[in-house]
Every structure is written in structure tokens, then in C-alpha cells.
Amino acid sequence: MSEVTTKHPVDEVLPAPQMFLYGLQHVLSMYAGVVAVPLVVGNALKLSAADITFLVSAGLFMSGLATLLQTIGVWKIGARQPLVQGTSFAGVSTMLTIGASVGGGHAGLRAIYGALIVAAILGLLLAPVFTRLLRFFPEVVTGVVITIIGVSLLPVAIKWAGGGTPGVTPNFGAPKNVAVAALTVLLIVLIYRFLPGFFSRVAILLGLVLGTLVAIPFGITDFSKISDANVFQLTTPFHFGMPTFAVGAIVSMFIVMLVTMTETTADILAVGEVIDQPATRDQVTAGLRADMGASAVAGVFNGFSVSAFAQNVGLVAITGIKSRFVVAVSGAILFVLGLFPVLGAIIAIVPLPVLGGAGLALFGTVAASGIRTLSKVDFSGNANLVIVALSLGMGIIPIAVPTFYDQFPSWFRVIFDSGISAAAITAVLLNIVFNIVGRSDDSEGPIFSEAPPSGAISDEDEERLQMRREAIHPRARQAIIENA
Template sequence: MKLLRRRIAEHEVDRVPPFGQLAALGLQHVLAMYAGAVAVPLIVGNAMGLSQADIGYLIGADLLVSGVGTLIQCLGFWRFGVRLPLMQGCTFAAVTPMVLIGTTGGGLTAIYGAVIVSGLLMILLAPAWGRLLRFFPPLVTGTVITIIGVSLLPVAVNWAAGGVGAPSYGEPRNLALAAVVLLIVLLIQRFAPPMLSRISVLLAIVLGTLVAIPFGFTDFSGVGDAAVFGVSTPFHFGLPTFEVAAIVSMAVVTLVTMTETTGDILAVGELVDRPPTAAALADGLRADGLSTVLGGVFNTFPYTAYAQNVGLVGLTRVRSRYVVAFGGGILVVLGLLPVLGELVAAIPMPVLGGAGIAMFGTVAASGIRTLSGVSFADNGNLIVVAVSLGVGLVPVAAPTIYGHFPLWFRTIMESGISAGCLTAILLNILFNHGRRPSLRERAEALRP
């Protein structure tokens, strides 16, 4: 009887599904974030003119540390890890500064020195940052979650069109394949039993890939050329060097990353009905910092929680952190077995785009749901949401608009998530801190 009561009281986040479900659901999370995970080493490696072998090494190291970071974040140890279903991956906020560091004489060793310092800085700042949780009421969290979802939608659309830079970008057949995958997600969600609806994205990606094969969308040539086994060794490209300018630019990235991770932690906490405490938020940021330090040691880059997978949690309604932890284990295996990584990489971009539209739209809808509980009568909350959305979507609508600004400014403002989050925090302080609540707000606060 006591065991039964304990099981009933156990939160869904802490439940371990049967192995078959665990494996399928974990693989689904990997497929949802794989394209984004390998994009950063591809961009940085190509910008620095590295060989294909070196770029492949960066990708393997990235997948390995992504998996380890995910395990730390989901399972936790001591004061590291928020213990929520969050997938870790390289942050795009660091791409521009790293390319500049790497191509202006510093090279990879200067990048890795700055990455290690930025990770240590995040660990040190985490406790103080966690105490800022009172500045993230539902008004701010709902706005930030909405911005995260809307900011990611163009990524899904570009995938659906074939991937930015692809010769076939925008061809009708790409969009048709993406539409088929999206339709499969919708049909499974509507008509399939609950168990299958939870893996709707995985099934849609598998079926979409099978549909794509006879039409020439897939290319498995890289699978035969890839090494079966590979291990990323510490400081493969040389011992890190510590240059002041590089460290300063990466310190700015650290603040942006902490802002984005805070938004993702609050978003997934809302979705799984376990809002994080200040201490839990600090633990999640420490995990980011530790993953980033490991990234600098094992030849990869700064890490953050991935919003793509927050959308998948909302779409599938699977709240278990052990599912995402299993996905982290899969990433570790992919990092150690490059041949499997090439197999996953053969999934066509339009297939991922069709699934991404559903996932990222779910994130935006979750933010709107959070905002539905906020009072907009007799206060400035509407203008807080309006201006924050506007500022957050500026780099989405015009990606090169800040091209003439200093690097530190671009690092902050070219991320719609960090720009919108900072705007929401500041406007909430301006309009709501130190202001007496209206009679309507006080009445709503007293409602059971």
C-alpha cells in the first residue's frame, strides 16, 4: 500500500517508462535536435577552412559532449543539473564570435581557451543568476516562451525548403515532402492510440524518410566512408591559449546563453508542471557551464539547453526526464560511432522541416497559454508583451539588421530569444515593480 501511494505521488518527470518506450522516445529527441547540433561545428569548421576530416572530428566531439551534457542536465549530480527533460547542444549565439576569434589569428586553441573560461564563469554566476527568478513572472515567461517558438519557426521553414544554401532550396517537391511529414504528425496525433501519438514525430520522420528514398532525397554515400569507431581526445588541436579579447567576447556570449537557458528551463518547467525554484535554475545553469568547460577540453564549443526539444515535450506530452537522458545516451554512442552519425545525417532536411513546424509551433502555443492567465486590464502588460515580441522578432525578420553594430551588441541582439527576454524583463520592471496593483488585479489574485 505504501509503495502504491509512493507511485501515485511520484511526479511524471521522475517516472521511468518501459525500455521500448524509453528507446523510441529518446531517439525521437535525438532526431529533433540532430541538424541543429551538428550545424555549429560545420559552420565554424568551414569558416576556418578546416579539412573534412577535422570537421568530422568536431562533429563527433560535439555529439559526444552533447550527450554527456544532456545526462548531467537530466539526471544531475550534486548541484549540477536541473533534473528536467532538457537536451543540450552547441549554442548558435557563439558562432559569430568564435569565427572571428578563429579567423583573426587566434585559431582553434584561442577559441577553446575562451570557451573554458566562459564555462567556469557560468558556474560562478549561476547562484546569483538563480536569485533573479522573481523577475520572471508569468508575464515574462509567457512572452519568452512565445518568442522562443516563433523564433524557431523560420528554422523549420528553411529545413522544409531544403536547407539554406542547398541548390534545390524552395523547390516544390521539398515543400511537398515537408507537408506529407506534417500531415503524418497530425494524423497520428488525431487518430492513433496514446502510445503512438507520443512518438508521432519519430514515426513521421521514419515514414517521411522512407517516402523520400525512391524520389532521390536521400544520400547514404557518407555512411560507407565514415569510420566505425572514433574517440575525441582532450586538446586534440593543441593546448588552449587564453587571449583577453577572445575571453571578453565569449563572456558576453555566456550572459546571452544564460538568458536563453533560463527561458528554456522556465518553458519546460511550465510544460511538465514543475516550475523551477531559484536553486534548481542555478543547478541547470551550472550544468550548462560544466558542459561548456568539457566542450573546451574535448574540442567543441559552448552548450545550452535546446528549445527544439522543449517543443517536442509539449507536442508529445511525455514529461519523463529519463526519456531525454536516454536520448543523451544515444548522442554519446553517435559521438563514438561516426558511422551511425552519418546514417542519421542522411535524413532529408524537408522531413525534419515538416516535423519542426509542429514542434516549434507547439512552443509558441504554450507561451500563449501561459499569457492567457495574465491580467491585461488597467496595467501596462499588453505593451510589455507587444514591445518584447517586436524586439525579439527583429533579427528573425531582418537577420542582418545589426551588421554595423559592435560585436558585443550583435551577440546579444542577433539572438531573438535573448533580445526579447531582456526586453520583457526590463519592461516588466518598468511597468510592474513599485506599482500598486489595480482593484481588478487584487481581486483576481484572491480567486481560488
């Protein structure tokens, strides 16, 4: 009896009906984010509707597996926290650049998967030491990178809103396309503003559904994709062929993995506080292993890199449901959805203008999250201002002028044609120059803020993790924290 009463809420197993409903709520909160990445990549690489449907199913399948691995855990892999894993936006811009560098299509996917597999394996090997390298990824770096991720994706959403690609797609920018995109944005805003909290958290998903219905009278919705899809289909390894490997692509993707690991670390620390079970350094390492291991497997099973979803951390805080097994149920739901391509086909019928309207909100939110992170940076001196200014400038170059680096070697173009890679490299190097090698405590304020936003770790987190590592008695540790 005492075992039951002393069991921590994170290890609690709720009645089956409650487990399913709470798990489904997590799925609804993050579903749009999972399916958006394969839609973005598939359309950008000009894949067929059947291929995009397969990518959506594979994304759901891998998100389910990754969530189960993170929540239940195997050996020293998995944080065993209520963390939902989903397809990450962090690598989209880089993947589009890698895919385009070899002409898109299936060749583009094979290049993406080759870079992803190698970069994720490197990340997996690096996990045990990564938590000691986080000083190179403070808010001034991650804020710039997250901002550029959103900014680099906004042009994609704008093209979709117009109906395709300027000069290529017939009737690009037609009033009906722009009208449908604008109505989709309006619906998302109205849902977010006026409907109850649960509906506001799935405003993007509802906007996609309602926007597709609105688009039907305009004649831009194609339902034939559903009839062409299989009801059931296993995600087979290397469906699009054996991956290809290029050094430049791998380096570029590895930078994305570092950013993803930083964001996941922040989410593990945040959810640890929410569930009243502060994460240990070993637990963070185990969570990063799950992240990177699942991403490497995703490259085999036609998925994309996965990471912890911050919005679901917020859902845990709002609902107060701390059980990791509830989130494991959401992983099982995602896994089942990935086995039925017809469900992916339903998503694939979303017209480009509708996707563009939702993309403006979705990608804009990513950029806004980066700005929120930068708002925590101390700009009292000139160093951080210079870091942000030059990093944003380098990140904007390939977005504003895509042909800027056309005269450079191919390996250089793969890295710097991606705004996220260019911004990340610039920010990390400048942060080392100004704040690590040349840091002067009496002329520059601290980079770290009191509370870490998404994608950052504070000095207080580092101290707490070190205390946990040294196995201080819980009561003694609490006294130290209270007196700090």
C-alpha cells in the same frame, strides 16, 4: 527490510530489462530534439557532412554525460531527479548569429564554443544566487523569449523546405522540394493524430525517418555520407580548433544561459511535484550547477548548451515511472550512441526539404509553447501588454530585416542581430521599469499565474522553497501548504 519499503520511488532500482526499455523510451521521446540542434547549426554554418556527423555524435555524447550528472549527481552538482538533459534549442538563434559574424565554418564554431564556455562558467558561479533573482524572469519575460526562439528559427525551416538558400542553391523552391517538405509535415500530423500515445510522442523522429524514405524516389537523398563515417570515434576536445572569445558574443550567450537556467528551474520544480518529492532550493541550485557545468564541458567537447527536456517530465507523469536510475540508463544509451558516428551519419542523410518540413512543426511548437506561457500572464492593465508588444517588436527586427544593424559596431550587432537576445534584454528591462521599480499593486494585476508553465516560477514556488530551506518538519509543512 524496512530500508527497502521506505525507499522513495525516485531512488528505486528496477530490474535491468525494465530499466533499459523505460530508458530507451525516454531517448526516443527526445532524440529528435538532440540531433536537430547540430543539424541546424551545422547546415547554417555550411559545414561538411563529416563535420555535421561529428557534431551530431558530440551532441549525443554530451547529452548522455549531462543526463548522468543530473540524475546520479556528484557532490553538490545534480538535482538527482529523473530529468533528461539534452541539447537546448534556446541558444540556436544566438549561436547562428555568433557563427555568421565571423564567416561561419570552423571559425564560427570556435566563436560559438568560446562564448558558450565563458557564459556557462558564469552561469555555474551564479547558480547559488540565481533562485533569488527569478523575479526578473516572470512569465511575461520568458513567454516572449520562448516565442521569439520559435519565430526566429522558422525562416531556417522555410529555407530548408525550399532546398537550401534562395539565390544560392540551384533549384531552390523546386516543386519536388516543397512536395517532400509538405509530405513530411503531413506524415507528422497523421502520426500525432492517429497513432497511439507512444508514437505520437516521437512523431517528429518518425516524420524524419519516413520523410527521408519518401524523398528517395525524388533523388534528393545522399547515402554516401554513411559510408564515409567511422563506426567508432571518441569525441576529442577542441576538435575544430581552440575557441575564440569576443565580449559581444559572450554577453549574448550569457543571456541565453539565464533563460536556460529559468527553464531548468521550472522543470526541476515540475518534476519534483510529479514524483511527490518537492524540490528544495539547494536541489534547484544543484540542478542548475549540473546544467551550466555540462554546458561548459560541452564547449570543450564540441557540443552545445544542454538543458532539461520538458517533454520527458511529461513522460514521467504519464508512465508513473519515477526512478532517476531509469533516466540514468537513458543517459548511458545517449552516451553510447555518441561513440558511434555511423549512427550520426544516418541522421545526417536527412535531406534539407525533409528537415524543413519537420522544422516547421518543431520550431512552430516552440513558438506555440511561448504563446501558451504568455496566456498565463495577466493583461488586465497596460504594462504587460506594452512589455510583450515592444519586446516582440525588437525581437522581430533582425528576423524581418537581417541587415538592419549593419551600420552599428560589431559588438552591438552580435547582441541585437539575435532576436532572442534583443527580445530578452527588452523584456527584462521593461519588466523592471513597469513591474518592479514602478509597480503599483492597485493598478496592475499580478504577473505570476497560479501554476508555472515551462520557463517560469510562481510566488507559491518561492514560498514553498523558503519553507523547505528552513527545514520545517514534513507534517508541519504539509499542514501549512494545505491551509495556504
